[in-house]
Amino acid sequence: MASLSSSHSAASADSAAQAASTVAADTSAARPGANLTALRDHNAAAVLTLVRAAGAGGVSRVELARGSGLTAQAISKIVQRLLEDGLVAESGRGASTGGKPRTLLTLVPDARWALGVQLGRDALTVLRADLAGRVVDSRHLPIDLAGWGPGPVLDLLAEEVGRQLASVAREQVLGVGVASPGPLDQQAGVLHEVTGAPAWNRFPLRDAVADRLGLAAEIEKDSTAGVLSVLGSPNRAFIHLDHGLGAGLVLGGAVQRGARTNAGEFGHQVLDPAGPRCRCGNQGCLEALWQAAATPDQAARLLGEGVANLVRLLDLDEVVLGGREVADAPETYLAAVREVLDARLPDPSWQRVSLTAAPAGRDAVALGAAGLVLARVFG
Structure with missing residues (x-):
């Protein structure tokens, strides 16, 4: 099963984190308390990343404070929110170091889902990844990117996403990341003169996918998504x-x-x-x-x-x-x-x-696209 490793999922999020910080900077001045909210979300993401990195062995609140540099009081509040949101769970006790054994926390991988998509020239890859960055379902479908044009391709994408999410609560879905051939403007979400596929020129891919699927969407160049799928x-x-x-x-x-x-x-x-x-x-x-x-x-x-x-x-x-x-x-x-x-x-x-x-083989690019979405949780 292909996956973004615990340490990699944080690394794979660096490009999406840059985009998210740009959006926050553009809007924070207009929203009272936005900076405080952003700081709180950043701290929660940092803590959640440490929990994920600990893997199945779990991590204590004391270790989270040490690893994050946050106070014990701040950790207590963040952990309580993460527990209430179902993102982490208490998973037993650690070994005693002379005092009371510490309660360990672990990630709940199936608490949220991210979709990753690769628009290839003759194949559409759609996968669903959990919070641990593991691919739980993946399909490769034949398409003709240049010949079909946007409408039929997005119709097939919507059909496949519906299949992927048939057994998943909609509120658990973080969004969809789409990797496409370039050239493209990642910030605007628009394709530019895709080589050999003129029907996609100036196509607003990000907004079209978000509107069609009713999900938050990110787009990325296929090769850049690929580099985000690999820890290195x-x-x-x-x-x-x-x-x-x-x-x-x-x-x-x-x-x-x-x-x-x-x-x-x-x-x-x-x-x-x-x-x-x-x-x-x-x-x-x-x-x-x-x-x-x-x-x-x-x-x-x-x-x-x-x-x-x-x-x-x-x-x-x-x-x-x-x-x-x-x-x-x-x-x-x-x-x-x-x-x-x-x-x-x-x-x-x-x-x-x-x-x-x-290591993810044919799923590498779509997995990197899913990593853009996971960045919304892990920062």
Whole structure:
């Protein structure tokens, strides 16, 4: 079962937390007491994150105070609210350290649910994740993103979400995160000239999904959602291979989106100006060369050249490969990219780079999208 690990769920929320803080900053001046409310919610999120990180073993109120830096009185009030909301439960007593054994608290994973969606070019992935970031149900449905256009795709999404939530109380659903091909404006929730899919140009995806489903919605570029699905280095990339190439980036522990929230167009770095024309209009893009490769090994080696460029440009120490193409031939891609990295880095023994395949497999991008929603609880 794929999952966001306890420590990762907090890490996977960093981009959504940035968006949430932006919204809070925009509205706090107009709402009396908003800053106090935001502080209270932040403290509750910090405590809940510590409870989740403790796992099944549980954590005491004393340990929560120590880990959060909050007073015992503040912890008592926050824990009481979390108990009343059903998000945590008392789960027995810890070992005695000379005094009265302390009551332990654990997360209640099925107290809330988050939906994660990936809009692929020929497949729709919809999954439901619990508070622990575990995928409890996942489905992959065939679509034609370019040919169908928004209406039929959203109709199918609504039908699948209805199936996912048939046995779930609506008030337990935190919302839905949607990952899509770019370019897109993540802050405005609008797609921009999706390569090869003109029907989606300027489509207000976030608002359309929220209106259709009656749920709070977030959107994210598929590659950025992918990097949020994996616990890892503060300087890492998620390379997404699925009909195209994209990169999700975390640098210095922060998700990188760029000036227009459109960073990560990894496949459109030009490697051969005299090469084949790319769908984006340029010639010799990595994506066009990769798609024209004669064999999987050749495609993997071309990818390795692009990855090596990225590693040297940004000084990354971790790269995760994900998407359907990798899921179909993980060993081919891992071996070829590793070989190119070792050949291209001036001092590979010093510039060590972890290279792995996404542990969530085909669900990685949708799981990262669900992580955006879980960020509303965990901050």
